[in-house]
Amino acid sequence: MSGKPRLTYINGRGRMESIRWLLAAAGVEFEEVFLQTREQLLKLGQDGSLLFHQLPLVEIDGMKLVQCRAILSYIAGKYNLYGKDLKERALIDMYVEGISDLMQLILMFPFSPPEAKEKKIATIAEKATERYFPVFEKVLKQHGQDFLVGNRFSWADVQLMEAILAVEEKVPSVLSGFPQLQAFKTKMSNMPTIKKFLQPGSPRKPPPDENYVATVMKIFKLD
Amino acid sequence: MAAKPVLYYFDGRGKMESVRWLLAAAGVEFEEVFLETREQYEKLLQSGVLMFQQVPMVEIDGMKLVQTRAILNYIAGKYNLYGKDLKERALIDMYVGGTDDLMGFLLSFPFLSAEDKVKQCAFVVQKATSRYFPAYEKVLKDHGQDFLVGNRLSWADIHLLEAILMLEEKKSDALSGFPLLQAFKKRISSIPTIKKFLAPGSKRKPISDDKYVETVRRVLRMYYDVKPN
Numbered sequence: 001m002s003g004k005p006r007l008t009y010i011n012g013r014g015r016m017e018s019i020r021w022l023l024a025a026a027g028v029e030f031e032e033v034f035l036q037t038r039e040q041l042l043k044l045g046q047d048g049s050l051l052f053h054q055l056p057l058v059e060i061d062g063m064k065l066v067q068c069r070a071i072l073s074y075i076a077g078k079y080n081l082y083g084k085d086l087k088e089r090a091l092i093d094m095y096v097e098g099i100s101d102l103m104q105l106i107l108m109f110p111f112s113p114p115e116a117k118e119k120k121i122a123t124i125a126e127k128a129t130e131r132y133f134p135v136f137e138k139v140l141k142q143h144g145q146d147f148l149v150g151n152r153f154s155w156a157d158v159q160l161m162e163a164i165l166a167v168e169e170k171v172p173s174v175l176s177g178f179p180q181l182q183a184f185k186t187k188m189s190n191m192p193t194i195k196k197f198l199q200p201g202s203p204r205k206p207p208p209d210e211n212y213v214a215t216v217m218k219i220f221k222l223d
Numbered sequence: 224m225a226a227k228p229v230l231y232y233f234d235g236r237g238k239m240e241s242v243r244w245l246l247a248a249a250g251v252e253f254e255e256v257f258l259e260t261r262e263q264y265e266k267l268l269q270s271g272v273l274m275f276q277q278v279p280m281v282e283i284d285g286m287k288l289v290q291t292r293a294i295l296n297y298i299a300g301k302y303n304l305y306g307k308d309l310k311e312r313a314l315i316d317m318y319v320g321g322t323d324d325l326m327g328f329l330l331s332f333p334f335l336s337a338e339d340k341v342k343q344c345a346f347v348v349q350k351a352t353s354r355y356f357p358a359y360e361k362v363l364k365d366h367g368q369d370f371l372v373g374n375r376l377s378w379a380d381i382h383l384l385e386a387i388l389m390l391e392e393k394k395s396d397a398l399s400g401f402p403l404l405q406a407f408k409k410r411i412s413s414i415p416t417i418k419k420f421l422a423p424g425s426k427r428k429p430i431s432d433d434k435y436v437e438t439v440r441r442v443l444r445m446y447y448d449v450k451p452n
Contacts (some may be wrong), residue, residue, distance in 0.1 A: 051358050052321050065313055067320030069292065074313040086300045090286060093293035098275045131275055 005030040005060040008044070010219060012212040013205045014107065015068050016056045018100075018162060020204065022072055024197035025158040026079035032203065038219050072096075076155040088150045095136070095148055095156040099163045102132045106166050110208040111216075125171045128163075133178050136160055140180040146187055153191070161188040169207055228253040228283040231267070233442070235435035236428045237330065238291045239279045241323075241385060243427065245295055247420035248381045249302035255426065264442045295319075299378040306373055314372045318359070318379040322386040325355045329389055333431035334439075334449040343451040344393050351390045356401050359383055363403040369410055376414065384411045392430060 005023060009016035011034040023030050035041055035055070045053045051066050058064075058071045061078075065071045076082040076092075083089045105124050112120050139148055148156040164185050167174050175182050188194055197204055228246065232239035234257040246253050258264055258278065267273055273280055274289045281288045284301075288294045299305040299315070306312045328347045335343055362371055371379040387408050390397040398405050412421060420427055440446055 051317060052324070052354055061310070063310065063313060065317060067317045070313055070316030070320055073316050074309060077309045077312065086297060087284070087286065089300065090288060090293055090297040093296050094274060094288060094290050097290035097292050101275070135274055 004028075005058055006033060007031070008033040008035065008049075008057040008059075009055050010035055010212070010215050011205070012208055012215070014056075014208070014212075014216065017205060018068065018103070018159065019056060019058060019071055019075070021162045021197065022075050022081070022155060022158050024203065025153075025191075025193050026075065026081060027193045028075075028079065030203070035219055036215070038221060041219050072155065081153065081155040081158070083150055083154060084152075088154075091149045092154050092156045095139075096159045098132055098135065099156075099159045102127055103163055103166065106163075106170070109170070110213050121170050124167060125174060128167045128171065128174055129177070132163075133174070133181060136184075137178045137180045140184060146184075157184075157188060158194075161185065161194065227251075228281055230255045231258070231280040231282075232256075232278050233258050233435065233439055234428070235431045235438070237279075237431070237439070240428055241291065241326070241382060242279060242281060242294055242298070244381055244385050244420065245298050245302075245304070245378060247426065248376075248414070248416050249298065249304060250416045251298075251302065253426070258442050259438060261442055261444070292323075295378065304376065304378040304381070306377055307375075311373045311377075315377050315379045318362070318371055319382045321355055321358060322379075322382045325351055326386050326389055328452060329393075331446075331449045331451070333433075333436050334446050335451055339451040346452050348390065348394045348397060351386075351397060352400070355386070356398070356404060359407075360401045360403050363407060369407075376411075380407075380411050381417070384408060384417070 005028065007016060007019065007030055009032070011032075020030075035044075041055070044050050044057070049064050050057060051064070054066060056068060056071065057066055060071075060074070063074075065074060073082070083092050102124075105120070105127060109117070109120050109124070136148065143151075145151045147153050148160065161184075164175065164181065175185065189198060196202060228251065230239055230242060230253055232255070234255075243253075258267075267278075267280075268276055272287045274287070277289060279289065279291055279294060281294045283294075283297070286297075288297060296305070306315050325347070328343070328350060332340060332343055332347075359371065366374075368374045370376055371383065384407075387398065387404065398408065411417060419425060436446075
C-alpha cells in the first residue's frame with residue numbers, strides 16, 4: 001500500500017487529464033488504473049466505489065472522490081494551490097470555471113462527426129481568442145505578475161497552461177496576439193514540476209485518437 | 224455597513240436560482256437587476272463587468288463574480304455552509320456536483336418543444352430515481368444524521384432540497400421509495416430561513432414559462448433550437 005492517490009479512468013485524457021496536471025504540478029506522484037471493459041466499470045459501481053456510477057474516481061486520503069471539481073478543489077486546497085483567503089479562492093474559481101467552459105469544447109471535439117470537426121475547431125479558436133484568452137492576457141498585463149492570482153502559483157495557472165497547450169494542438173497560432181500569455185506559457189513550461197510533466201515518460205496522456213473514442217463509447221455505452 | 228449582494232440575471236430561475244436559494248438559506252438579503260432588453264445586456268457587456276460576457280453575475284464584497292460555481296463556493300465559504308475542513312468540503316463538493324448535474328438536465332427544459340419536454344421529463348426522472356436519489360438516500364442511511372455532511376447544515380443540504388422540489392414539480396411522487404429523503408425534505412424545509420424562502424412573497428422564482436423563454440432568447444439571441452438529452 002503506497003498511500004499515493006490512485007486515479008481510475010480510461011487510458012486517455014478526458015475528464016481526468018486536469019487532475020493529472022494538478023497533481024503533477026503539485027509534485028505529487030500517483031497511481032493509475034485504466035478501465036478497458038464495461039464490465040470493469042459496472043463492477044466498480046456494484047462495489048459502491050462510484051457515488052454516481054461515473055468516472056473519474058480518485059482515491060485519496062481514505063476517500064473515494066468523484067466529480068472532477070470536487071477532486072480538483074480538494075487537491076488544490078491540500079497542496080496550497082487555492083489562494084490565501086476566500087477572495088483569492090473566488091478569483092481562482094472564476095478563472096478555472098471559465099477555462100473549464102473552453103476545455104469542454106475540446107473534450108467533446110473527438111466525439112463530433114467528421115463533417116462537423118472543421119466548424120468545431122473554428123468555434124474553439126473563436127472562443128479562445130475572443131472570450132477567454134483576452135481575459136487572462138488583461139489580468140497578467142494589469143498586475144504585471146508572473147501568476148494569475150495573489151503573486152503565487154495556483155490551480156488557475158495550471159489550468160490555464162493546460163488549456164493553452166490543448167488549444168494550440170488544434171489551433172497552432174492561437175497565442176499570436178497574446179504576448180503576456182506567450183511569456184506565461186514559457187514561464188510555466190520552465191517550472192520544474194510542469195517541465196517534468198511535459199517530458200516523455202510522464203503520466204501526461206496524448207491527444208485523443210479513434211481508439212480512445214471507441215473505448216469511451218464502449219465503456220460508457222454512449223450512442 | 225456592507226451593501227447587499229446584487230444579482231444580475233433574468234427574472235426567472237435558470238442558473239441563478241441556486242444562488243438565490245443559498246443566500247436565502249444563509250439569511251442574507253439581496254437585490255436583483257433583471258435583464259429584460261438586448262440594449263441593457265449590450266450595455267452590461269460594454270461596461271466590462273461580465274468577465275466572460277455571461278450572466279449570472281453577482282456583485283458581492285466589492286467583487287463582480289461570474290461563473291455560478293465560483294459564486295456559490297464564495298457564498299458557502301463566507302456563511303459557514305462549506306464544512307469545517309478540506310475533507311468535509313470535498314464531500315460537499317461531491318454531493319453538490321451530483322445535484323448540479325441533475326438540475327442541469329432541467330435547465331434546457333423551458334426551451335424545448337412540447338414533445339421534447341415529455342422526453343426530457345422522463346429522462347430526468349429516470350436519472351433522479353436510479354442514480355442520484357439512491358446515492359443521497361444511502362449517505363443519510365449510512366450515518367443516520369439529519370444533514371448530509373458533518374452533522375450540520377451545509378450547502379449540500381440546501382442544494383439537495385432545491386433538486387428534490389424541482390423533481391417533484393415534474394413528478395409529484397418522485398421521492399416514493401426514498402423514506403429518508405422524504406424526512407430530509409420535511410426537516411430542511413422547516414428551517415426558518417428556508418421556510419421563509421418557500422413561502423409566497425420571497426425571491427424564489429416560479430417555474431420558467433414562455434415569457435421567460437422569450438426574454439432569454441431576445442436578450443441573448445441564443446437558445447432558439449435546443450435539443451433534449
